[in-house]
Amino acid sequence: MKNLSLKQLRYFEALALHSHFGRAANACAVSQPALSVQIRDLEISLGAKLFERGARRARLTSFGEEFALRVRLILRSVDELSELALASRDRLVGRLRIGIIPTIAPYLLPAIIGNMTRMHDGIDLQIRETLTPQLVEELIEGRLDAAIVALPISEPSLTEVTLFEENFVLVRPDRDAGKPVPNRKALREMKLLLLEEGHCFRNQALSFCNIASSRPREILDASSLATLVQMVGAGMGVTLIPEMAIAVETRSAPVSIARFSAPQPTRTIGMIWRKTSPLSKQLIEISEIVRQSAAALEPCDQALAATPDTLAQQP
Amino acid sequence: MKNLSLKQLRYFEALALHSHFGRAANACAVSQPALSVQIRDLEISLGAKLFERGARRARLTSFGEEFALRVRLILRSVDELSELALASRDRLVGRLRIGIIPTIAPYLLPAIIGNMTRMHDGIDLQIRETLTPQLVEELIEGRLDAAIVALPISEPSLTEVTLFEENFVLVRPDRDAGKPVPNRKALREMKLLLLEEGHCFRNQALSFCNIASSRPREILDASSLATLVQMVGAGMGVTLIPEMAIAVETRSAPVSIARFSAPQPTRTIGMIWRKTSPLSKQLIEISEIVRQSAAALEPCDQALAATPDTLAQQP
DNA sequence: TCACAGTGATAATTTGAAATTATGAAAAAT
DNA sequence: ATTTTTCATAATTTCAAATTATCACTGTGA
Structure with a gap:
């Protein structure tokens, strides 16, 4: 047994509207026999007559009317599918x-x-x-x-x-503000505070200092840059932060920012x-x-x- | 541009469920290329991707999920159409x-x-x-x-x-109960009360009496059998009623019922x-x-x- | 009553869509 | 590197659906 198709439902809707095979076929832009056959097949596959064929017009049976109600809803929903697709074609949606x-x-x-x-x-x-x-x-x-x-x-x-490059800057206690900016070697001897294991920024900082991330150091790991900066403000050491963080993180701590020279650390x-x-x-x-x-x-x-x-x- | 079909929607639903072209095709009892092509055509006609093809599985895009929600509803409605037809195949409905x-x-x-x-x-x-x-x-x-x-x-x-044959019976005032039943000729000379013009029963009664319906008679037409019987009860004449009406109509009037002999009037x-x-x-x-x-x-x-x-x- | 127009069903044929099988390419797994 | 998995693509076949042509039935009007 053949399955019913949307085409059949569209033909059906047209015929229900026009009550006339010829005009319905015309509305669907197909020949009358094409529509006739599809309607017949639809009725066969349903096992029930949808239309009563009179000499002058085809009218819906009561079953056909029941059917038409549902078909109308279905076809409108299908039409909405296309509209949905159209609407979300270029626009990002959902x-x-x-x-x-x-x-x-x-x-x-x-x-x-x-x-x-x-x-x-x-x-x-x-x-x-x-x-x-x-x-x-x-x-x-x-x-x-x-x-x-x-x-x-x-x-x-x-x-x-790539979105952008960002430099790292040194964060040190306020009292160090005037001191010369340490180079990578000098930094290695300072008390460098870092993010806890797992943060890519930790490894990026370490690699700048040429310190193997595995090498044991007496460092206190923090879970956020905010904490790191606060720790620096408390005089526990120095740290690196991405320049993007400067504005937000250094506002609430007595720290000074220093940019490195020449081979700036970056990511x-x-x-x-x-x-x-x-x-x-x-x-x-x-x-x-x-x-x-x-x-x-x-x-x-x-x-x-x-x-x-x-x-x-x-x- | 080709129109989307129910078949495509069914394939789509299967693929959304299985996230796997091969298995979805199997579930639809078609070959994998058949399903692949239909999904591709569907995406083309929509102008948007429904699935993201990974190496291990096909997953719905966010548009695809939106789409799937609607498709599910549509397909269930379509399934209901068939069920509706099935239910009303032999049973009279609506x-x-x-x-x-x-x-x-x-x-x-x-x-x-x-x-x-x-x-x-x-x-x-x-x-x-x-x-x-x-x-x-x-x-x-x-x-x-x-x-x-x-x-x-x-x-x-x-x-x-044909449903059934029904005889006409004579309705006359109670006081005539014992009298012999008039034949058709005698009936013609009696005061015969009839339904108003237009009722088929009027003509059927007249034709039994061999009276042309057009022939002018001093008759008072009633608009219902009930009225006729009441008129008979009031002594205004006699009438014929279908036997089916006996039980209902003669309960509230002083009338007697007489069945005609041999060539009974019938319809x-x-x-x-x-x-x-x-x-x-x-x-x-x-x-x-x-x-x-x-x-x-x-x-x-x-x-x-x-x-x-x-x-x-x-x- | 007889042709005639209108309407839908049916048949033969063509067209087109969707299936299948076979095969290829990309990625993942071994 | 090789094999397996998985999906896409191509060529072909199969099947559905369209078209044109025609018929049968109905109701209409001469």
Whole structure:
């Protein structure tokens, strides 16, 4: 037994409307026999007559009327499907799940969320903040659509786009503000406070100092940059933070910021997503929004650049 | 651009469920390429990707999930269509519009309605009581599904089935109860009360008496058998009524009933419907119900038969 | 009553869509 | 590196659906 088709339902609706095979066929832009046969097949597959064929007109049986009610609803729902597709063709729609590493999130998120909701109104933006390996795993498993991390990730299944480069700056107690900026070697002898194991920023800082991350040191690990800065303010040592964090984190502690000379420590922040993601087009667009959001934070950087060696920031 | 089909939606649903082309195809009892191509075509015609093809599994995009929600509802509605058809295949369903002539309706209707609702629970039975020409017209126009009338109708477009034969009996004032039953000739000289013009029963009665319906007579036409009987009870004349009406109509008037001898006046009651009606099968079944409903009224007839010449009915 | 127009069903044929089998390419697993 | 898994693609076949042509039935009007 053949299955009923949408085409049959559309023919049926037309015939129910026109009560006339010829006119209904015309409305469907097909020949009369085409419609006749489809209606007949529909009735056969239903096992019930839908129309009563009179000499002058075809009228619905009571079953046909019952049927027509439901068919109308179904066809309208199907039409809505196409409309839905049309509406969400270029516009980003629905849920978008983005992961961000903790050493970026607090500083970039407000701007990102603001710009995203402004440019893609009605989007359901879900943010997940956690460490890079976790983000990559969730991304690969399809539990995230994209992630903002430090590059490179070097997962072959992921696309990476660079968002921006950011320098690290030295954070030291206020009383050290005037002192010369230590070089990498000198830094190695100082009490360097770091984030706890797992943060990519920890390894990036260590690698700048040429310290093997495995090497045992008398360091107190913190779980956030905010804590690190507070620890520095309390005179427990020095630390590095991404320049993006300066504005937020140094406001509430008696610390001074110093930019390193020449071979500045730096890292590349980028966005990653599955190569197979059908959102690629939109994600590239989103990466541009993120890039602009980050650039809008630059003024603070400019200020730093103006006083290349040291810069004190007071609460 | 090709239109989307139910088949595509079913394939889509299967793939959304299994997240795997091979298994989804298997579930649909088709080959994997068949399903792949249909999904691809669906995505093309929508202009949006529904699935993200990973190496290990195909997962829904967020648009795909939105889509799946709607598709699920649509497919369930379509499935219901078939179920609806199945349910109403043999069972009579929905509205059934039956017309009945006034000289039958009051006596047969209670039984018909009772039996119909008992045997076809949930049916929407609509009854129309009016004169034969009106019923035939409405039937032909499709405003009625069937009618119960006196045969023959001789409309080539209508099917007629006989339900039963019913005799006419003489109704005369109580005081005449003992008198001999008049024959047709004697009846012609009596004051015969009749229904008003238009009732088939009027003509049937006249024709029994061999009186041309056009011939002017000093008769007072009534609009119902009930009125006729009351008029007889008031001594205004005699009348004929169908035997089916005896029980109901003679209960509240001082009249006596007399059955005619040998060539009893009679009429054939039948059911008619459009030859083209797809309800034919069910209507035949219904005619059987009506026939049985009428037969169940017989006991009254039996009583008459036991006292062949006269029978007095008192309130 | 007889042709005639209107209407829908049916048949033969063509067209087109969707299935199958076979095969290829990419990624994952071994 | 090799094998396996998985999906896409191509060529072909199969089946459904369209078209044109024609017939049968109905009701209408001359």
